[in-house]
Amino acid sequence: MFSYYIKIALISIKRNWGLSSLMILAIALGIGATMTTVTVNYLMSADPIPHKSDQLYYVRLDSWDPNNPYNEGISPPAQMTYIDATNLLKAKKAYRQNLSSQAFGVIEPPNPDDLPLFVFGRANSSDFFAMFDVPFLFGSPWDENSDLSKEQVIVLSKQTNDRLFGGENSVGKTLRFESKVFKVVGVLDHYDPKPRYFDISTGAFDDPADFYVPFSLIAEQAVRRSGNTNCWKTFGDGFEAFLASECIWIAFWVELQNQDQVEAYQTFLDAYANEQKNFGRFPRPIDNRLTNVTDYMEEREVVADDARMMMAMSFMFLVVCLLNTVGLLLAKFIGKAPEIGLRQALGASRSTLFLQYIIESGCIGLAGGLLGLLFAYLGLQSVETLYGSYMQGLATLDFNMVVFAMVLALVSTVIAGIYPTWRACRIQPARQLKCQ
Amino acid sequence: MLEIGLIFRALMRNKIGALLIALQIALTLAIMVNAIFMIQDRNVQMSRPSGLDESNTFYLTNTVFGENYNLQAALQTDLQKLRNMDGIDNAIQINAVPLSDGGWSMGLAREPGEDKNSVGTAIYMVDEHGIDTLGVNLIAGQNFTQQDIAWRGAQDTKWPPKAIVTKALATSLFPDDWQSAVGKTVFISKDQPMQIIGIVEQLQAPWNGWSGVERSTLVPSQLESKSAKYFIRTEAGRRDEMMAAVEKFLSESDKQRIIRQVMTVEDTRKQSYQQHIATNKILTTVIITLTMITAFGIVGLAIFSINRRTKQIGTRRALGATQWQIMRYFMVENFMISAVGVTIGAIGAIALNYWLVNTFQIDPISIDLIIYGVIALFIVGQLAVFYPAKRASLISPATATRTT
Numbered sequence: 001m002f003s004y005y006i007k008i009a010l011i012s013i014k015r016n017w018g019l020s021s022l023m024i025l026a027i028a029l030g031i032g033a034t035m036t037t038v039t040v041n042y043l044m045s046a047d048p049i050p051h052k053s054d055q056l057y058y059v060r061l062d063s064w065d066p067n068n069p070y071n072e073g074i075s076p077p078a079q080m081t082y083i084d085a086t087n088l089l090k091a092k093k094a095y096r097q098n099l100s101s102q103a104f105g106v107i108e109p110p111n112p113d114d115l116p117l118f119v120f121g122r123a124n125s126s127d128f129f130a131m132f133d134v135p136f137l138f139g140s141p142w143d144e145n146s147d148l149s150k151e152q153v154i155v156l157s158k159q160t161n162d163r164l165f166g167g168e169n170s171v172g173k174t175l176r177f178e179s180k181v182f183k184v185v186g187v188l189d190h191y192d193p194k195p196r197y198f199d200i201s202t203g204a205f206d207d208p209a210d211f212y213v214p215f216s217l218i219a220e221q222a223v224r225r226s227g228n229t230n231c232w233k234t235f236g237d238g239f240e241a242f243l244a245s246e247c248i249w250i251a252f253w254v255e256l257q258n259q260d261q262v263e264a265y266q267t268f269l270d271a272y273a274n275e276q277k278n279f280g281r282f283p284r285p286i287d288n289r290l291t292n293v294t295d296y297m298e299e300r301e302v303v304a305d306d307a308r309m310m311m312a313m314s315f316m317f318l319v320v321c322l323l324n325t326v327g328l329l330l331a332k333f334i335g336k337a338p339e340i341g342l343r344q345a346l347g348a349s350r351s352t353l354f355l356q357y358i359i360e361s362g363c364i365g366l367a368g369g370l371l372g373l374l375f376a377y378l379g380l381q382s383v384e385t386l387y388g389s390y391m392q393g394l395a396t397l398d399f400n401m402v403v404f405a406m407v408l409a410l411v412s413t414v415i416a417g418i419y420p421t422w423r424a425c426r427i428q429p430a431r432q433l434k435c436q
Numbered sequence: 437m438l439e440i441g442l443i444f445r446a447l448m449r450n451k452i453g454a455l456l457i458a459l460q461i462a463l464t465l466a467i468m469v470n471a472i473f474m475i476q477d478r479n480v481q482m483s484r485p486s487g488l489d490e491s492n493t494f495y496l497t498n499t500v501f502g503e504n505y506n507l508q509a510a511l512q513t514d515l516q517k518l519r520n521m522d523g524i525d526n527a528i529q530i531n532a533v534p535l536s537d538g539g540w541s542m543g544l545a546r547e548p549g550e551d552k553n554s555v556g557t558a559i560y561m562v563d564e565h566g567i568d569t570l571g572v573n574l575i576a577g578q579n580f581t582q583q584d585i586a587w588r589g590a591q592d593t594k595w596p597p598k599a600i601v602t603k604a605l606a607t608s609l610f611p612d613d614w615q616s617a618v619g620k621t622v623f624i625s626k627d628q629p630m631q632i633i634g635i636v637e638q639l640q641a642p643w644n645g646w647s648g649v650e651r652s653t654l655v656p657s658q659l660e661s662k663s664a665k666y667f668i669r670t671e672a673g674r675r676d677e678m679m680a681a682v683e684k685f686l687s688e689s690d691k692q693r694i695i696r697q698v699m700t701v702e703d704t705r706k707q708s709y710q711q712h713i714a715t716n717k718i719l720t721t722v723i724i725t726l727t728m729i730t731a732f733g734i735v736g737l738a739i740f741s742i743n744r745r746t747k748q749i750g751t752r753r754a755l756g757a758t759q760w761q762i763m764r765y766f767m768v769e770n771f772m773i774s775a776v777g778v779t780i781g782a783i784g785a786i787a788l789n790y791w792l793v794n795t796f797q798i799d800p801i802s803i804d805l806i807i808y809g810v811i812a813l814f815i816v817g818q819l820a821v822f823y824p825a826k827r828a829s830l831i832s833p834a835t836a837t838r839t840t
């Protein structure tokens with residue numbers, strides 16, 4: 001019976017092809033626009049590490065200015081000072097801990113005639129790779145001893161390894177980085193989380209790092225650091241003075257396996273801040289926070305305003321398209337009054353007719369959904385070209401989104417079809433038959 | 437117009453169809469007006485001048501990696517050679533470039549001390565060629581002299597004793613009379629005094645979204661840094677040619693460094709506003725598609741209702757109605773539906789704007805724009821209904837005599 005209804009629906013769609021294609025086009029445009037913006041929002045706010053996001057915590061301490069609270073007192077400073085980050089690292093009170101900052105430098109090619117390579121990367125602790133599930137192609141992370149002994153070791157991204165070593169296993173080889181000899185200990189597989197949650201202070205959707213080196217090399221000035229730096233208290237000249245200053249520039253993460261550990265770590269942080277007060281630091285009331293990945297992304301509003309605004313607009317756009325569909329379906333079904341009257345007279349029950357016309361609406365919805373997916377694909381392509389690198393990798397349809405698009409198209413058209421169908425089924429057969 | 441009552445009564449017999457069109461028009465108006473408003477808002481932001489001679493300037497980053505490198509000597513040689521190059525007007529070293537999104541900001545206060553209110557400003561470190569190379573206008577006071585210029589190491593925190601500020605910054609510091617800022621001493625980094633020796637008309641900060649984008653300060657410092665920017669102004673029309681020449685000359689003259697990110701100020705502007713441009717294009721597409729969908733909806737429903745009424749129309753024609761009267765009927769009908777639609781739509785537009793203002797911190801919409809939107813949608817409605825109405829008017833009076 002069901003397949004018979006579909007057959008009738010298709011015949012009917014074909015017969016009124018003008019009206020039908022107008023409806024399909026309207027739904028497709030609505031679905032296309034909605035899917036484009038929903039996809040961008042969905043990928044921007046996606047949980048970058050679903051199985052672990054509730055175990056990774058961003059640590060913030062309020063070591064800020066007593067006169068001018070950071071962020072108007074709503075939240076503690078977004079990054080950490082060198083003193084606090086290294087103290088917390090040494091205390092080792094969490095299951096794993098990582099401090100990191102953006103770094104950059106120049107890699108000199110083995111062949112002096114080749115152009116040197118300017119690279120952006122990160123300086124972090126050895127725990128970083130295990131905490132954030134970073135995939136390795138060759139080799140492994142450096143160990144904690146390398147951190148402590150400030151060894152000149154380096155982990156390369158797949159792309160950097162391709163450029164420098166033609167993609168072969170370069171573990172154990174050396175390269176000249178910042179005029180010093182570094183040993184390659186590992187090469188990563190493709191790794192480009194969006195948002196780049198472990199450090200959003202310099203742009204959550206920036207390009208992935210080219211290299212990773214031990215954080216301790218920054219204090220040695222063996223690599224140069226960059227990224228956001230905020231200071232409130234004056235300090236003397238020289239790098240030593242900068243390290244000892246109240247400037248914040250480090251992202252500090254801990255991995256805590258359960259709620260007990262979280263509470264214990266919070267107690268530890270508060271005790272630490274109180275202890276620092278004895279040295280004349282932490283002049284503000286104690287406000288130390290542990291925030292997990294998803295909460296932190298939400299708090300920092302990683303999803304851009306533009307993207308949210310467009311999503312709201314595209315949903316209204318979809319509503320216009322559906323209103324259009326309701327109107328056109330109404331027109332179409334009422335136009336079929338004589339046929340409906342005839343069928344009723346021949347014994348078709350109202351529920352049979354209702355089911356049949358709902359199926360017809362559903363067919364139109366499915367067709368609109370399919371065409372809408374094509375539009376969404378084109379829409380995402382143009383979003384990617386228009387926004388450039390900012391949207392790279394954010395403008396792709398995944399399986400979830402395709403399913404969502406089809407369900408959205410089907411459900412919304414069926415809802416749009418309910419009223420016209422109901423109207424059509426209320427037709428009095430006698431009156432229709434009379435005038436034939 | 438006696439027909440109005442008649443058309444209204446006829447419309448009431450098919451309320452839902454008319455209401456659907458009216459609602460579509462209403463939503464279209466609400467979205468369209470707000471989208472246009474956002475486009476205008478972005479256009480205003482994008483049209484602000486940076487203060488630079490944008491069409492004849494470019495910059496590059498000079499990154500040194502060699503060890504035991506004499507940064508001071510190298511910079512002096514580079515700048516001297518660049519300034520003497522044929523086709524180049526002037527060249528400087530600078531720490532940041534307007535609209536490039538990367539830079540240095542500080543607070544300036546009228547009094548020294550930890551808890552004094554300060555005004556945020558972008559800092560540009562230049563030498564006495566700064567004003568000429570950037571192409572900004574000095575409107576009060578004077579430029580730096582060669583004696584003012586001091587070296588600043590990468591980790592230094594001392595500021596030079598002189599500064600030139602933009603008019604916007606002078607106004608923020610001295611709201612009563614910006615011109616009085618010349619000669620005054622302000623404090624940077626809480627307690628370091630700096631004398632304002634000049635005021636430039638306009639120079640934007642590196643961050644286009646910052647509310648203080650017009651507030652900038654020039655200080656007479658030259659960075660002793662392994663990574664610094666050179667900013668170059670060429671003779672009119674020779675920029676692209678000189679870009680290639682300068683890059684080649686600099687990279688070949690010294691193998692201990694990398695010349696990278698050679699970029700024009702015009703491209704920097706485009707990149708800076710890339711999201712704005714993209715959003716505007718998307719909003720424009722939304723407006724056009726939306727209007728088209730609504731128009732097609734009107735056409736579709738009009739054709740449908742005309743098909744249903746073929747016999748009625750024929751009868752009217754047979755009874756003496758002119759073609760124009762038939763057309764007029766449908767145009768007036770559409771006008772009435774549109775009137776309901778735009779009334780709801782105008783309220784909707786204000787409501788949507790209210791929500792946008794609260795959620796995304798944008799400005800409230802102007803009433804003018806809503807009025808233009810209303811007029812535009814009336815025109816769209818009339819244009820959309822014109823073709824079906826024309827078809828209706830061509831229905832032959834003989835139709836009245838036929839059965840079904």
